[in-house]
Amino acid sequence: MNTKTKLEKIKSQEIDIEEESQKFLQKITDSNINAFITVNEKQVIEKAKKLKENISKQKAGKLAGLLVSVKDNIAVKGIRMTCGSKMLENYTAPYNATITERVLEEQAIIIGKTNMDEFACGGSGETSFFGPTLNPWNNSRVPGGSSSGAGAALAAGLCDLSIGSDTGGSIRSPATFCGVVGFKPTYGLVSRYGLSDMTMGIETPGPMARDVYGAAILLESMAGNDPKDNVSTKQKQFDFTTKLDNFSFEGKTIAVPKEFFEGSETTVSQIVLDAVEEMEDRGADRIEISVPDTKFCVATYYLNMYAEFASAMQKFDGLKYGFRTETDSTLNETVSANREQSLGKEVKRRILFGTFISMKEFQGKWYSKALQAKNIIKQKYEKIFSKADFMVSPAAPFTAFEIKEKIDDPLAMYLADTLVSFANLSGIPAGVVPFGFSHGLPVGVQIAGGQNKDLEVLQAMQTLELKRGEIKWPQK
Amino acid sequence: MATKIGLEIHVQLKTNTKMFCECNTNFLDAKPNTLICPICTAQPGSKPMGINERALELALKTALLLGCKINTGKELFVERKHYFYPDLPANYQRTSRPFAVEGELYGVRIREVHFEEDPGRYELRTGEVDYNRSGIPLIEIVTEPDMKTPKEARDFLKKMKTVIEYLDAAKPEGGLFKVDANISTDGNERVEVKNINSIKGVLKALCFEEIRQKNLARQGTPIKKMETRHFEDTQMITTFLREKETGDDYRFLPDPDIPPLEISAESVEKLKQDLPETPTTKAKRLKEEYRIPKLEADTIASERDLADAFEKVAGKVNAKFASKWFVNHLKRELNFRTKTFIESKLSTKEITKLLTALEKRSITKHTGVDILRKMLDEQVSAKAILEEHGGKAGFDVDSIAKEVMLENKKAAEDYRAGKTESLNFLVGKVMAKTKGRLEPKQCIEAVKKGLEK
Numbered sequence: 001m002n003t004k005t006k007l008e009k010i011k012s013q014e015i016d017i018e019e020e021s022q023k024f025l026q027k028i029t030d031s032n033i034n035a036f037i038t039v040n041e042k043q044v045i046e047k048a049k050k051l052k053e054n055i056s057k058q059k060a061g062k063l064a065g066l067l068v069s070v071k072d073n074i075a076v077k078g079i080r081m082t083c084g085s086k087m088l089e090n091y092t093a094p095y096n097a098t099i100t101e102r103v104l105e106e107q108a109i110i111i112g113k114t115n116m117d118e119f120a121c122g123g124s125g126e127t128s129f130f131g132p133t134l135n136p137w138n139n140s141r142v143p144g145g146s147s148s149g150a151g152a153a154l155a156a157g158l159c160d161l162s163i164g165s166d167t168g169g170s171i172r173s174p175a176t177f178c179g180v181v182g183f184k185p186t187y188g189l190v191s192r193y194g195l196s197d198m199t200m201g202i203e204t205p206g207p208m209a210r211d212v213y214g215a216a217i218l219l220e221s222m223a224g225n226d227p228k229d230n231v232s233t234k235q236k237q238f239d240f241t242t243k244l245d246n247f248s249f250e251g252k253t254i255a256v257p258k259e260f261f262e263g264s265e266t267t268v269s270q271i272v273l274d275a276v277e278e279m280e281d282r283g284a285d286r287i288e289i290s291v292p293d294t295k296f297c298v299a300t301y302y303l304n305m306y307a308e309f310a311s312a313m314q315k316f317d318g319l320k321y322g323f324r325t326e327t328d329s330t331l332n333e334t335v336s337a338n339r340e341q342s343l344g345k346e347v348k349r350r351i352l353f354g355t356f357i358s359m360k361e362f363q364g365k366w367y368s369k370a371l372q373a374k375n376i377i378k379q380k381y382e383k384i385f386s387k388a389d390f391m392v393s394p395a396a397p398f399t400a401f402e403i404k405e406k407i408d409d410p411l412a413m414y415l416a417d418t419l420v421s422f423a424n425l426s427g428i429p430a431g432v433v434p435f436g437f438s439h440g441l442p443v444g445v446q447i448a449g450g451q452n453k454d455l456e457v458l459q460a461m462q463t464l465e466l467k468r469g470e471i472k473w474p475q476k
Numbered sequence: 477m478a479t480k481i482g483l484e485i486h487v488q489l490k491t492n493t494k495m496f497c498e499c500n501t502n503f504l505d506a507k508p509n510t511l512i513c514p515i516c517t518a519q520p521g522s523k524p525m526g527i528n529e530r531a532l533e534l535a536l537k538t539a540l541l542l543g544c545k546i547n548t549g550k551e552l553f554v555e556r557k558h559y560f561y562p563d564l565p566a567n568y569q570r571t572s573r574p575f576a577v578e579g580e581l582y583g584v585r586i587r588e589v590h591f592e593e594d595p596g597r598y599e600l601r602t603g604e605v606d607y608n609r610s611g612i613p614l615i616e617i618v619t620e621p622d623m624k625t626p627k628e629a630r631d632f633l634k635k636m637k638t639v640i641e642y643l644d645a646a647k648p649e650g651g652l653f654k655v656d657a658n659i660s661t662d663g664n665e666r667v668e669v670k671n672i673n674s675i676k677g678v679l680k681a682l683c684f685e686e687i688r689q690k691n692l693a694r695q696g697t698p699i700k701k702m703e704t705r706h707f708e709d710t711q712m713i714t715t716f717l718r719e720k721e722t723g724d725d726y727r728f729l730p731d732p733d734i735p736p737l738e739i740s741a742e743s744v745e746k747l748k749q750d751l752p753e754t755p756t757t758k759a760k761r762l763k764e765e766y767r768i769p770k771l772e773a774d775t776i777a778s779e780r781d782l783a784d785a786f787e788k789v790a791g792k793v794n795a796k797f798a799s800k801w802f803v804n805h806l807k808r809e810l811n812f813r814t815k816t817f818i819e820s821k822l823s824t825k826e827i828t829k830l831l832t833a834l835e836k837r838s839i840t841k842h843t844g845v846d847i848l849r850k851m852l853d854e855q856v857s858a859k860a861i862l863e864e865h866g867g868k869a870g871f872d873v874d875s876i877a878k879e880v881m882l883e884n885k886k887a888a889e890d891y892r893a894g895k896t897e898s899l900n901f902l903v904g905k906v907m908a909k910t911k912g913r914l915e916p917k918q919c920i921e922a923v924k925k926g927l928e929k
């Protein structure tokens with residue numbers, strides 16, 4: 001059942017939300033994919049009961065009765081927020097992220113907090129302290145990351161919608177690996193207040209769903225100005241649903257970046273090119289373009305990320321909150337021990353790099369250059385989108401790979417980053433919609449648009465979705 | 477070699493809310509950790525809100541009063557200064573790039589001014605942290621090493637204090653100042669003394685440090701490496717904290733959550749129109765407007781509230797007379813009690829009453845001072861004291877004269893008979909009875925009046 005139909009059936013009380021919630025909770029209990037870190041069991045049923053009583057009496061919210069999962073780096077008041085780390089294993093968020101607040105206002109039911117790569121450091125869902133999430137399509141495969149649980153939970157039918165976050169493809173990677181819709185909005189469209197920091201200058205929360213409508217209505221609920229986020233858009237409200245169908249590729253220009261296809265597996269490239277052809281069939285013009293040097297992009301991405309991540313992680317000392325080891329050594333030694341014993345390998349590696357490149361002697365050399373480079377990339381993409389409406393490419397060079405296959409091969413993962421990080425560096429919207437399968441594993445198509453063209457990108461995604469037809473979801 | 481002293485002065489700005497969140501700043505009466513939110517305690521995911529506009533306005537105005545040039549038309553980043561300390565919730569402190577440079581106040585050059593957020597308060601003994609102060613806006617004023625003696629540093633700070641008081645920019649409960657003082661003398665490397673919380677403390681710390689450094693130089697063991705020392709308030713000494721490494725690395729990083737600030741030339745012009753008087757301009761105006769001597773005007777202007785009181789009183793009694801009295805009596809009595817005018821809790825209404833009585837000569841100068849002291853020390857109102865004094869000594873001088881006349885009938889008759897010396901005798905008696913609280917002239921008149929009857 002698609003999201004739109006489900007919402008209608010909830011409002012007309014054809015669907016009993018209490019029963020539905022119980023069904024989902026049971027599915028989570030039965031599932032073996034480790035998609036959730038915390039399940040909000042008691043509150044889900046309470047909330048569902050309350051909503052059920054009132055749904056006929058009052059005007060229903062946009063997300064009334066939908067079961068929404070929240071990535072575990074986003075604050076939900078009174079619920080544990082671990083960021084996938086031992087450091088925060090027992091940390092309870094004392095406040096709501098702005099987006100949490102907003103989806104609750106729209107009467108969503110937060111079903112739980114989804115698994116993720118530790119502090120979003122990873123693209124496969126394998127670095128979580130709470131163990132890897134498994135891909136529902138094939139349990140020996142990774143679900144992608146870092147919003148690993150968010151993508152997997154949707155594919156496995158453990159929730160209706162997922163809130164993820166995308167710093168360098170963290171929504172789009174699990175979307176393509178799990179065969180779901182993932183959308184990274186324009187930087188500033190969705191408030192970051194309450195999203196644990198990773199690379200503050202480029203990251204954003206975003207919606208994930210089984211269909212484009214689901215992503216659009218979740219985005220609509222979350223988007224808009226937030227005085228608690230300085231980079232937030234000035235506009236108060238957005239509409240991404242009423243005009244979602246009102247779209248044609250006629251007269252649109254599709255840019256196809258040849259470099260993004262070069263490193264990708266043939267089957268993956270082929271599915272994406274099929275999508276391009278479909279767009280052309282519907283009247284779009286296609287142009288071949290060359291994107292800014294991908295090596296340059298990925299270096300820029302890593303330098304920005306390392307420096308900002310090291311700074312962001314500074315607050316985790318285990319003194320105010322978080323993991324604290326038993327010791328009677330000096331303050332500095334205690335902090336070191338707390339961090340040493342509770343942070344994972346990849347997190348430590350990134351902090352180390354970040355600390356190194358933000359040291360005084362390297363400051364001018366690395367971080368400030370990285371910021372300049374980010375600007376150059378942004379300008380280059382502005383130029384591309386002055387000529388084209390959309391850029392279409394794979395979201396990953398391959399389909400979901402075997403667990404542990406690439407965990408010790410950071411270079412292979414970096415390659416994957418090249419296909420997604422451009423949108424973060426330039427702040428533009430980019431979404432992934434599943435469009436085919438290769439050896440039983442889903443392949444998504446990535447559509448990017450210019451600044452603030454979020455609606456247009458969603459419209460293009462939905463057009464492909466209609467062409468593709470229903471997905472036969474994995475049954476477990 | 478001469479002593480060189482430079483100061484870094486931290487001033488807590490007087491705002492209702494914190495620098496990057498909406499928490500209240502009245503930490504004085506608050507229980508620990510009640511004025512906090514996810515932002516000022518660095519909860520995972522929290523972000524700074526925009527820069528507090530009131531704080532920025534006060535910061536800019538202070539810099540303007542210090543004669544600084546404002547860095548307009550440039551991107552000014554708020555940076556993160558990273559170091560681990562329990563009072564710093566994020567383990568980095570947000571601190572702006574200098575927004576003002578090249579100022580001067582009373583011959584001391586101001587190198588730069590920037591704003592920062594205050595850390596919380598870490599209780600070393602209990603290991604507890606109170607974050608009520610965390611995020612309160614501060615400015616740091618950095619001087620060039622232009623002061624040559626500890627006394628010069630103290631005098632400069634006193635003047636700086638007056639300027640800031642004039643603007644009403646600082647939170648008085650923050651102790652107004654926190655100072656880090658840099659001093660080098662006799663070929664010693666520079667020493668930074670941290671944690672000085674009062675002007676007197678600055679003097680003590682610098683005196684101690686100057687003598688210590690001179691001794692080291694004399695012994696042939698001067699300080700070779702820059703060091704940081706801690707001021708021990710109770711003992712008035714400085715103790716070694718750590719060597720200042722050249723590699724003290726705070727990994728400054730422009731805060732990605734705060735878009736760079738840009739101050740426009742127009743907004744600075746607007747602020748300039750809105751600047752209050754400085755002690756200097758106020759003294760000049762008082763001198764011209766009230767035709768009082770420069771020295772008196774300077775003294776009165778040295779305290780904003782004192783000057784305000786003077787202007788109120790000067791509208792009711794003779795200004796020149798009031799000025800003299802403010803300087804010769806009021807200010808002196810305040811100094812004697814090391815109180816500011818505000819702390820004295822004197823009201824201008826009361827002062828006016830007192831000065832009116834003095835002007836009308838219904839009381840003597842001597843009595844006036846007595847009354848002022850009572851007002852200061854016993855918090856009694858001028859009116860009450862005046863009535864008391866008046867009843868016995870002032871307004872009933874006629875009946876006292878009558879009394880004297882009755883007691884000294886012979887002298888009175890002698891006078892009436894033309895023996896003028898008797899008058900002096902009678903006046904002396906009256907003055908003795910009024911304990912010198914009345915002017916001789918008043919006594920003579922009273923006696924004459926009594927004799928005529």
Ligand SMILES: [Zn+2]
Nearest residue numbers: 497499513516
């Ligand atoms: Zn706060």
